[in-house]
Amino acid sequence: MTNGSDAPLEAIPAPTSYPRSSRYHDTPVALHVDPDGRQTPYLKRRLLPDPARLGTLAEHTVSVGDRPDLLAHHYLGSADQWWQIADANPVVDPRELTATPGRRLRIALPAGVPGAVDG
Amino acid sequence: MADAPVTTGPIRLTLMMGRRIPVPVPQPVTDALLSAQVTVASGQRSGFQLAFDLSKGGLINTALLPAGFFDPETRVVLVVTVQGTPTVLMDGVLIRQEVGISNQPGQSTLTVTGEDLTVLMDLEDRTGDSFPALSPAGRVAVILTRYASYGVTPLVVPELIPQMSLPTHRNEAQNGTDLGYISELAKANGYVFYLDPGPVPGMSRAYWGPEVRLGVPQHALNVNMDALSNVDQLTFAFDGTAREEPSARVQIPTTKLSTLLPLPELSILRPPLALKPAPALKKTKVKDAAKKETAPALAETLAKAMESADAVSGSGQLDVVRYGHVLRPRELVGVRGAGITYDGLYFVKSVTHNLQRGAYTQNFTLAREGLISRTPVVRP
Numbered sequence: 370m371t372n373g374s375d376a377p378l379e380a381i382p383a384p385t386s387y388p389r390s391s392r393y394h395d396t397p398v399a400l401h402v403d404p405d406g407r408q409t410p411y412l413k414r415r416l417l418p419d420p421a422r423l424g425t426l427a428e429h430t431v432s433v434g435d436r437p438d439l440l441a442h443h444y445l446g447s448a449d450q451w452w453q454i455a456d457a458n459p460v461v462d463p464r465e466l467t468a469t470p471g472r473r474l475r476i477a478l479p480a481g482v483p484g485a486v487d488g
Numbered sequence: 489m490a491d492a493p494v495t496t497g498p499i500r501l502t503l504m505m506g507r508r509i510p511v512p513v514p515q516p517v518t519d520a521l522l523s524a525q526v527t528v529a530s531g532q533r534s535g536f537q538l539a540f541d542l543s544k545g546g547l548i549n550t551a552l553l554p555a556g557f558f559d560p561e562t563r564v565v566l567v568v569t570v571q572g573t574p575t576v577l578m579d580g581v582l583i584r585q586e587v588g589i590s591n592q593p594g595q596s597t598l599t600v601t602g603e604d605l606t607v608l609m610d611l612e613d614r615t616g617d618s619f620p621a622l623s624p625a626g627r628v629a630v631i632l633t634r635y636a637s638y639g640v641t642p643l644v645v646p647e648l649i650p651q652m653s654l655p656t657h658r659n660e661a662q663n664g665t666d667l668g669y670i671s672e673l674a675k676a677n678g679y680v681f682y683l684d685p686g687p688v689p690g691m692s693r694a695y696w697g698p699e700v701r702l703g704v705p706q707h708a709l710n711v712n713m714d715a716l717s718n719v720d721q722l723t724f725a726f727d728g729t730a731r732e733e734p735s736a737r738v739q740i741p742t743t744k745l746s747t748l749l750p751l752p753e754l755s756i757l758r759p760p761l762a763l764k765p766a767p768a769l770k771k772t773k774v775k776d777a778a779k780k781e782t783a784p785a786l787a788e789t790l791a792k793a794m795e796s797a798d799a800v801s802g803s804g805q806l807d808v809v810r811y812g813h814v815l816r817p818r819e820l821v822g823v824r825g826a827g828i829t830y831d832g833l834y835f836v837k838s839v840t841h842n843l844q845r846g847a848y849t850q851n852f853t854l855a856r857e858g859l860i861s862r863t864p865v866v867r868p
Contacts, residue, residue, distance in 0.1 A: 390573045445498075445572035446498030446499075446570075450573075478500075481574060481687075481688035482574045483502065483504065484512070
């Protein structure tokens with residue numbers, strides 16, 4: 370009488386194991402099949418948001434002793450959001466962000482959240 | 489730097505409004521926002537209420553209100569960012585505005601109320617649109633394509649019991665508005681229909697399917713755990729008469745004999761959350777089942793059984809700053825510290841967000857089908 374085991378449930382997308390605060394939360398999962406039939410799931414490449422389209426929250430001048438996680442705690446309220454600062458100021462190595470004292474860093478809002486407009 | 493306080497605050501509210509495409513509101517409107525309340529419930533439409541300060545010479549009173557900025561059918565998107573993670577709370581349209589003018593300075597307010605985008609599906613009566621040879625899920629998918637311009641992406645789960653009728657035998661036609669018909673189809677299959685805003689502002693997912701009682705549970709609600717408590721109060725209720733055991737009789741067209749339908753197992757769509765499910769004290773009969781075909785009658789019996797399965801309910805209030813996340817409705821959550829009987833995983837039935845300047849609290853209701861947790865621990 371029913372559709373077999375759980376065919377309708379296959380339409381519900383599998384929940385991701387990454388929490389919503391993770392930068393990989395919305396990254397799609399792909400499946401690699403080896404020649405011997407072994408299946409290995411992997412994350413596809415995460416596309417960075419265009420830094421110019423992110424809304425600016427604040428600007429910060431790097432001083433000695435700054436670290437991306439400390440800045441994230443200070444400006445965003447959570448130390449594990451340091452990757453948002455790296456997204457807004459594209460660098461190859463995240464340590465480059467705070468390596469040079471005097472460098473101006475842009476602290477941006479999360480992707481998709483617009484900044485305030487002046488009336 | 490390490491000891492410096494958090495300057496910009498862990499919670500930010502972004503308000504976007506516009507005719508059809510929402511854009512960020514001007515800064516004076518954000519400054520005038522006094523409070524926001526958003527109610528989201530499983531299987532029901534969501535609503536919101538915003539209150540603005542209406543000063544005599546302010547921008548809202550002199551320019552925006554007469555220009556129609558707060559007129560009905562204006563789209564409103566509310567995004568809250570907690571600890572750097574954005575959550576779209578509401579994507580809806582304004583349907584009512586109230587202006588309260590006071591003799592006391594600073595007490596005049598503009599209150600606007602609205603509902604989520606399903607209100608647009610409830611405007612036009614389309615009785616008579618026919619859907620030949622389409623299953624209920626196919627009909628829902630066809631109807632939802634009309635709202636793609638509002639960023640509504642459908643996620644339609646095929647019904648558990650296939651109900652495709654032959655065009656030569658029966659031609660299904662719509663009855664009432666789009667929303668009414670979709671909800672009617674959902675109810676007949678034990679499914680729910682709702683719009684889930686997000687993941688980015690301006691998009692929402694239209695879900696037609698069973699309540700999703702799967703997936704990774706949200707961060708646990710701790711109660712009566714000293715410094716670890718993150719819930720202000722939590723009450724539970726166990727209602728013995730809530731659960732019903734429906735049965736249906738169908739008539740076999742050729743022999744005119746009636747037979748009792750066997751009730752299929754519920755746990756396909758609802759994995760049990762409690763070790764000791766509540767007994768079904770009430771026995772009910774599905775009305776007019778003999779006039780229907782076997783598959784719709786069976787689906788309706790299953791729907792009735794699923795609808796009433798939740799005998800244990802809980803309600804409470806939490807402070808988002810202390811909890812650290814936004815509690816999301818229609819997902820699982822763990823409860824700790826309530827004792828052996830009521831600890832464990834629950835389904836979040838509804839959440840009311842109350843936002844004010846400097847305060848963000850959530851009222852929530854939880855549900856599950858019995859007592860005693862099935863899991864030895866919940867994720868903290």
